[in-house]
Amino acid sequence: MEKKKILLIDDEESIIKVIKKILEDNGFYVDTAKNKKEAVSKINKGKFNIILSDYRLPDGTGIEILEHFREKDSSTPFIIITAYGSINGAVEAMQKGASHYIAKPIDADNLLKILNFYLDRHESQETEETEEFCGIIGKSKKMKNLFKEISIVSKSEATVLIEGESGTGKELIARAIHSLSKRKDHPFVAVNCSAIPVELFENELFGHEKGSFTGAVSREIGKIELAGKGTLFLDEIGELQPMPQAKLLRVLQEKEFFRVGGTSLISVECRIIAATNRDLEQMVYEGKFREDLFYRINVIHLKVPPLRERKEDIPLLVNHFLEKFNRLNEKSISGVSDSAMEILMEYDWKGNVRELENAIERAVVMCQHDTIKPEQLPPRIVNRSRKDTADFRRSLTETNLLEIERKVILKVLEEVNWNQTRAAEKLGISRKQLRTKMKNLGILNRS
Template sequence: MNTNKQLPVTEQENELKNLSCLYEITKHLASASNLQDCLEKVVATLAAEKGMENGTVTIVNPTTGELEIEVAHNITAEARRRGRYKLGEGITGKVVATGEPILVPQIGDEPLFLNRTRTRGDERKKKASFLCVPIKVDGQSIGALSIDREYPDGFGSQSENDLRFLTVVSGLIAQTVQRVQKVNEEKEALRQENSKLRRELSARNRIEEIIGNSSRMQEVFDMVHRVADSGATVLLRGESGTGKTLVAKALHYNSGRRNGPFVVVNCSALPETLLESELFGHEKGAFTGANSRKKGRFEVAKGGTLFLDEIGEISPAVQVKLLGVIQERTFQRLGGSEILKADIRLVAATNRDLEKAVQEGHFREDLYYRLNVFPVYLPPLRERRTDILLLAEYFLDKYARENNKVIRRISTSAIDLLIQYHWPGNVRELQNCMERAVLICDGETIKSIHLPPTLQSAETVNSDKPLSLATAVENFERELIIDALKKCKGNQTRAAKYLDTSLRIINYKIHNYRIDPKQFKTR
């Protein structure tokens, strides 16, 4: 005879439903990577499997200390925004504050039920029961899980069973919150570590003499470090003033030939006859005026690096001889018969379109391929705008020290002009611009009036007429406020005192000019 107590059929069905529902909820929580998504699935499962409507998960906002609805089933976004409670306020606030679950037999009869979401206005919903249980992590209530449910047979043991069931679910949610938080913390730690490693790598890759943190310049630094130790010929491409000479020096001083000479030849500055003699040298009597033997740059650069700037300007005759030197690694002085070894690392540079010059027959194709072993493209300044302010401040410091001036900063209006300008002369033009500004500046700040007229043209400032008096005054006032916020590290009270005005006026002006004081705070 079987003496085991048999559960009533309805209770068995309820237990099976509970197990089925828990299984689905556990699946959602186990695979959770985004907490909000999985919580939405949990409350949707409660509605589908258990008939628990308006499922809501409310979490304590650590910043405000208020309870805010994280997810809600069958509740609009507007209703969710209204569902805010302080700890101890309403049923939900009381559950989180005390850490104890609460059962409300009928929503409409409970004075503590605030209905902030305004979703229980009709009579049917007022007769529904409200069940709310705390979500605890390490014994601390971090939120609450609540549902509405109608009990056709009256409020009784079924509601108690549901409350216990929701307590189990809230425990599972709490475990998931801990797990997801830990994963997110680990991800954030990895992100910070990755960011730190990137900064360290960037610092290692950075070349001291070259200023720039933009992604385009990071690519240049990376290319320089990759090829520096090899003996490969490097061809530097880029507009005039982009810093090709600095990169050539970096290639030399980061290579194994750093202890040898770094010899520069500007190929566009010399006529053909003199260039050939300059490169290869000559013997006494080789031509009229050759009164003694002279070493060429290939010979002078022995053991080091020879930098041929503006290589695209050399004549066809010199191109032929240069090709022979690159191929054979030997050369002869003009008028001489001795074969000399070219023990050099060759770096060339040009701002010309060599491919077009080859097509037009102005540049030898075979020489082009000999030079273009490892091309490095230097971006124009207009394509690395994030470096403009960095360069401007570097040149400001350099020329202020050279001219014994105390100039501490560049005004916001001047920065705007520097950033907006298209810089056809690239870094060299910016350098000249900042030197001029330092020379004519009599105060501690470089202002827009100290910059060349070319930067203040209609093309730069997008204006067809001069500023009105009101606009000019507004710009000046805005600059004063920004200057004060910078000095006071974003503290508006101190900025108001610095400007000898009231905090109310400063706040009004900051709002009016759309200034964000947070960006001036020290981190």
């Protein structure tokens, strides 16, 4: 993990020495400044995770540095060290945006506790605010959790299975894991398992030697070797036939393979990430996917939520794709009209982010104005979404009608002192009909 950078500002040489030592012993990187001028210049030039400043300095105060700092950065923790008992200084510090103040003499344990507390809090706030993570757009709770999982998983070497409906961004996630891992400078090689004919599977993964079969005019290396110390992405792994499943299992177990027609063993050095839009566990249960292979790839399981379960991400994604296709088409469409956005929000996006991306691309191409209107959206989406809305409105009206009916019946019943025969007469329905209605509307007989 990267060391946290602290700027320590104090004019007393002895204090600097002691605190610096404590902090360095605890894994921090410490830069120091002896006065306000030096501190301001360091702040302007570098980026710190936390700033720790004495109140009184030869050419000013820590508060002045804080004020200067807060003009640009409202969230990085800034801690003021005040002289013993200087309540006024402490109050001023807090009012001016200090995260905390510490009174001298400084207690090492206490200082570390405070620093770690503010560092953790700041970090979690920063991840709260992100709307993009390695090119993956999203701010919904579900996506934020996924971002956290991705960053944890990328630090490990474990095999990952990414499960999600078509178009949810599984490949994007696999690439993110790779680019955050220590394998990032090695290749990322994607294999679409559904596109390889059974008889060519071995050739694709393991490669072949010259002359190993008719047409093998030269040696060719397979995807595992191509990936080297990088990442091999096995897409649509649920589509693998039994035979390739067995071959894959073997190479994952042995960590070694032969090229087709080869005689020397080659070791597997790449990390495996697999993806599927099928429910593999269910497939195992149905006997369509090998259980042993499932357990081997399902060491870490990431589930990507469908777009309809995180609709708050739609406006963000719309803007993201709008910018992308503006750039590609040399257009400058500024946004989406309210009615078009309403349609996009109501649609159920079975094709997920990919379907949304295609819809926006089409709209950008078709649009001759400044904003995208419903007319530029694919008719399928507009019609479908309108139907959903109409259904919804109808159900609302239906409940309203029932509510009105209930009120009318209640009113008539009160008027006739809960005499059902007379009430039915007044309402123009039979007594039996009235009873049924009362029962359905939850009206209890009070006579």
